[in-house]
Amino acid sequence: MAFGRRQWGRRLTPREQVVPIRAGAVRFRVLTAGSGPDLVWFHSFHDRSAWPPVLEQLALRFTVHAPYHPGVQGSEGVEAVDDVVDLALAYDELMDALGLASAHLGGHFFGGMVAAEVASIFRGRAKKVVLVSPLGLWLDDKPVADVVILPPADLRAVLWKDPESRAAREWATLPVTEEENVAAQIEQIQRLSAMGKFVWPIPDKGLKKRLHRLSAPALILWGEADRANPPAYAREFARLIRGAAVRTMPGGHMLHLEYPDAVAGAAANFLSS
Amino acid sequence: MKTCWFHLMPYRFLPENFENDFRSVWVDVPHSLYDGRKVHGLYNEFLDELEHAERCGFDGLCVNEHHQNAYGLMPSPNLMAAALTRRTSKAALVVLGNSLALYNPPVRVAEEFAMLDTMSGGRLVAGFPVGTSMDTNFGYGVNPATLRDRYYEAHDLVMQAWTRPETFAFNGKYTQLRYVNIWPKPLQEPHPPVWIPGGGSLETWEWTARLNYVYCYLSYYGYKRGKATMDGFWQALERLGVDDNPYRAGFLQLVCVSETDESAEREYFEHVHYFYQRCLHVWEGFAEAPGYRTLKTLQAGVRPQVGDQARKVRQSLDWKKYVDEGYIIAGSPATVREQLADCVRKLRVGHLMVLLQIGSMPKELVFKNTELFGKDVLPYLRDTWKGYEDHWWPSGAGNGDAA
Numbered sequence: 001m002a003f004g005r006r007q008w009g010r011r012l013t014p015r016e017q018v019v020p021i022r023a024g025a026v027r028f029r030v031l032t033a034g035s036g037p038d039l040v041w042f043h044s045f046h047d048r049s050a051w052p053p054v055l056e057q058l059a060l061r062f063t064v065h066a067p068y069h070p071g072v073q074g075s076e077g078v079e080a081v082d083d084v085v086d087l088a089l090a091y092d093e094l095m096d097a098l099g100l101a102s103a104h105l106g107g108h109f110f111g112g113m114v115a116a117e118v119a120s121i122f123r124g125r126a127k128k129v130v131l132v133s134p135l136g137l138w139l140d141d142k143p144v145a146d147v148v149i150l151p152p153a154d155l156r157a158v159l160w161k162d163p164e165s166r167a168a169r170e171w172a173t174l175p176v177t178e179e180e181n182v183a184a185q186i187e188q189i190q191r192l193s194a195m196g197k198f199v200w201p202i203p204d205k206g207l208k209k210r211l212h213r214l215s216a217p218a219l220i221l222w223g224e225a226d227r228a229n230p231p232a233y234a235r236e237f238a239r240l241i242r243g244a245a246v247r248t249m250p251g252g253h254m255l256h257l258e259y260p261d262a263v264a265g266a267a268a269n270f271l272s273s
Numbered sequence: 274m275k276t277c278w279f280h281l282m283p284y285r286f287l288p289e290n291f292e293n294d295f296r297s298v299w300v301d302v303p304h305s306l307y308d309g310r311k312v313h314g315l316y317n318e319f320l321d322e323l324e325h326a327e328r329c330g331f332d333g334l335c336v337n338e339h340h341q342n343a344y345g346l347m348p349s350p351n352l353m354a355a356a357l358t359r360r361t362s363k364a365a366l367v368v369l370g371n372s373l374a375l376y377n378p379p380v381r382v383a384e385e386f387a388m389l390d391t392m393s394g395g396r397l398v399a400g401f402p403v404g405t406s407m408d409t410n411f412g413y414g415v416n417p418a419t420l421r422d423r424y425y426e427a428h429d430l431v432m433q434a435w436t437r438p439e440t441f442a443f444n445g446k447y448t449q450l451r452y453v454n455i456w457p458k459p460l461q462e463p464h465p466p467v468w469i470p471g472g473g474s475l476e477t478w479e480w481t482a483r484l485n486y487v488y489c490y491l492s493y494y495g496y497k498r499g500k501a502t503m504d505g506f507w508q509a510l511e512r513l514g515v516d517d518n519p520y521r522a523g524f525l526q527l528v529c530v531s532e533t534d535e536s537a538e539r540e541y542f543e544h545v546h547y548f549y550q551r552c553l554h555v556w557e558g559f560a561e562a563p564g565y566r567t568l569k570t571l572q573a574g575v576r577p578q579v580g581d582q583a584r585k586v587r588q589s590l591d592w593k594k595y596v597d598e599g600y601i602i603a604g605s606p607a608t609v610r611e612q613l614a615d616c617v618r619k620l621r622v623g624h625l626m627v628l629l630q631i632g633s634m635p636k637e638l639v640f641k642n643t644e645l646f647g648k649d650v651l652p653y654l655r656d657t658w659k660g661y662e663d664h665w666w667p668s669g670a671g672n673g674d675a676a
Contacts, residue, residue: 078418149558151581186571193564197418200562201410 012059014051014066018074021093026077028094031066034059037127038103039271040095041066042111044135045147045195046159046254048171049073054256057264061272062104067094069114071194073187084198084205088117095125104271105216106130108256109229110195116207116241119214126216130267132256133222133229137236138204145228147253148196161225161252171257211240218244219270221263223251245270274617274657275666275673277333277367278326278643279525279626282319282353284343285633286311287551297556299342299407299579312346318636320353324360325640326629329647332673333365333398335626337470338372339405340412344552351385358393363671366393367626369470369489370400374420375413378448379427383434383455390459395669399465400489401428406577407555410562417564423447435464466665468523468624472578473502474570478509482521487624487665489523493553493578496526496616497599503620520623520663526616527628529603530645537603540638541631542592545601548632549587555579601631606649613654623658624665 014033021028031051039062043050050066050073058064070090071078081087091114095103105115105126112134119126135144145158152172160168175181199205218241222234231248238246249255249262256263287306288294295303323334334357336350347353354366366389371382390397403424409415415423426445433441433453440454459465468487471477481488488506492499503524507517515521529545531537560580577583595601602612617625629642655673666672 079422146558149562151557154558182574186568189563189566189571190568191563193418193562196563197416200416200418201414 012056014059014064019067019094019097021090021097022077022080025080026070026090027075028070029068029074030094030098032064034062034064036062037271038063038065038100040091040100040103040105040115042105042107042114043069043072044107044109044111045192046155046171047108047111047257052257052260054260054264057260058268061268065098065100065103067091069110069195071197072191078194078197084113084117084207085121087114087198088121091118092122092125102127104128104130106132106267107134108132109135109253110199112136113199113203113207116211116214116237119216119218120207120210121213123213123215126214128271129214129216129218130270131218131220131237132263133226133253134220134233134237135199135203135229136205136207137233137240138202139232139236142230142232144203144230144233147228148192148200158227159252159254161223161250161258165258167254167257171254208240211237212242214241217270219267220244220246221255221266222246222248223253223255223258224248225251226253226255228253274519274622274654275332275365275624275663276651276654277335277365277624277626278323278331279335279337279369279628280319280323280353280630281337281345281552281628282315282347283548283552283630283632284312284346285315285547285635287343287547291551292554295554297559298344298552298554299405300411300556300559302341302343306343315346319630320356320360322630322636322639322643323353323357326643326647327361327364329643330651330673331364331643331647332671333367333624334361335367335369337369337400337402338408340408342407342412351389354389354397355392358389358396364396365398365667365670366396367398367468368400369398369468369491370402372404372409372424373401373427373431374409374415374423375404376427378450379430380434380450380453380455382427383431384457386431386465387435387455387457387459390461390465390667391457393669395460395465396667397459397461397465398468398665398667400468400470401431402470406561406565407559407579410565411559417562419447420565421567432464435459461668465667468665470523473505474567475505475509475573476567476569478506479513482510482513482515487521487523489525489624489626491525491626493527493549493600495599495601496524496620499524500619503622507621517621518623518661518664519621519658520661520665522620522622523624523626524617524620524622525626525628526613527601527631528609528613528642528646529601529629529631530606530609530642530650531603532605534604534608537605538592541601541603541634541642544632544634544638545592545595545603546590546632549590549595549600552632553579553583553587557581606645609646610650610653613650614657617654617657623661623663625654
């Protein structure tokens with residue numbers, strides 16, 4: 001089924017909750033909305049919100065849970081999470097706390113890596129998996145762009161198929177007032193630092209030797225003009241995840257923000273089939 | 274007051290168009306610009322210059338650690354200090370220092386510093402910088418999110434390795450050692466004085482004061498801008514109820530001495546300009562990895578000394594601005610004396626570090642700068658802090674203040 005734009009023009013306001021695990025050492029801020037089967041969606045470095053428009057679409061068919069990673073926008077305790085396996089453990093504990101024995105898992109880039117890790121380590125947790133340009137592998141001859149450190153102008157050219165598109169311009173617009181602008185910059189540094197912790201300085205943290213464990217049906221979506229995470233990685237993920245389907249679509253690295261309808265449509269069709 | 278001669282050991286042969294044609298002096302500066310035969314010559318010049326500084330009456334010689342760059346050719350300051358132990362006899366050897374989080378296991382630092390202290394007869398000052406983001410996060414790939422945590426843990430390990438009399442187990446988060454028992458131990462008891470180079474964060478001031486270490490502000494932007502940082506340091510000490518002995522502080526200043534103010538400009542401008550325009554040309558992406566600064570420091574608005582914002586300031590500089598804004602103190606001995614005296618009093622600095630080899634400055638000019646400073650400036654600063662005792666000076670080094 002294809003998604004149209006939301007005809008009635010009203011935005012969902014996701015329910016927000018703070019979910020502590022590990023006796024409060026880590027506290028997740030989780031946004032939830034929609035109805036239907038559960039889908040946990042993990043955001044990435046350059047999502048200014050854990051609730052991008054693509055989730056609005058998915059919430060029409062699924063109960064979408066979108067946690068902020070520890071250290072990002074009100075989720076606390078990144079100091080208490082040591083590495084990417086420990087992060088997967090933390091999400092295993094979060095799913096317990098949310099009462100989710102299993103769910104569909106999905107995410108973009110770093111979020112895709114987290115979804116793949118959780119699905120590989122805790123096989124019972126994942127019903128189906130949707131990975132949009134996931135991070136987590138390394139090819140010497142096709143290095144992933146260093147998007148955690150790129151200055152704003154360079155970054156924009158790498159992230160978007162069309163850096164002048166409306167989505168790209170909206171994304172690049174910072175608040176006007178000095179105070180809000182400084183706060184936005186600090187938020188961005190913290191966000192990059194919090195996720196960067198798990199992939200610094202090269203994102204090859206062992207996923208390649210765990211992906212064969214991923215037994216849930218998996219769909220891999222990739223923007224054909226992805227300049228941050230070259231499409232060669234799509235083939236690599238497909239090779240390592242048994243039976244994974246790959247779909248390359250028009251778009252750049254920020255596929256889910258550039259073409260939310262197409263991503264939501266492809267994901268929903270796959271998860272519902 | 275103690276005056277120390279600081280060497281950064283810059284590569285002097287970057288091309289004229291460097292800032293336009295290459296993106297960074299640090300991390301990925303291309304090897305096409307590197308000439309090993311020239312660097313062989315440079316290392317020998319640099320050591321000559323440091324040795325000459327002792328002859329000219331300087332109390333200490335400073336070296337420091339940087340990686341993958343043309344700004345300072347000193348990945349291992351310990352090697353330079355080791356060479357100096359044999360060719361100098363009185364000067365303090367101020368290694369500012371070893372970036373603790375880069376050594377695995379960090380007992381390596383405890384060992385090498387103990388060797389240097391013993392070889393030099395107790396002349397070592399042990400410096401523990403965190404290290405720049407370029408050096409630590411990029412050159413050595415240390416995770417910015419855990420860099421400071423690693424640094425503090427490594428510090429604890431080194432201090433215990435120096436001071437605990439027994440073999441002990443160290444169960445750290447980043448380093449686990451079942452048996453810590455370094456040989457040799459430092460010659461100085463209980464350990465060499467510790468100086469902490471810092472960029473002006475509140476946490477560092479408080480930590481330094483609590484442990485009774487010297488805080489050193491190593492700025493390229495001179496004493497006029499450094500004043501705010503040093504004021505912050507002294508205010509933090511006051512809040513903590515710590516005394517205001519000026520020897521708790523160190524400060525770095527770039528200085529050029531010549532016969533007259535005019536000849537100073539003529540002789541030094543191109544080298545000073547080389548330093549500010551080429552040696553500090555760091556690509557914005559490498560200036561500060563996300564997570565390098567603590568949230569508290571970010572909120573306090575501390576900006577990096579390199580990167581885009583700093584570049585805009587640097588590119589507007591000419592000799593008049595370098596001098597008027599205090600980036601450098603330059604001119605005749607009388608001019609330099611007057612301004613430096615003002616600088617150390619206002620900043621309340623007991624350990625003055627001066628950079629007299631700047632940028633592309635060749636050896637003859639470095640010798641001239643050093644000799645003029647030693648003869649016509651240094652003696653006039655000695656008694657600045659008469660009546661205060663320097664508890665942070667290595668016991669085996671000459672004590673100029675008492676002489």
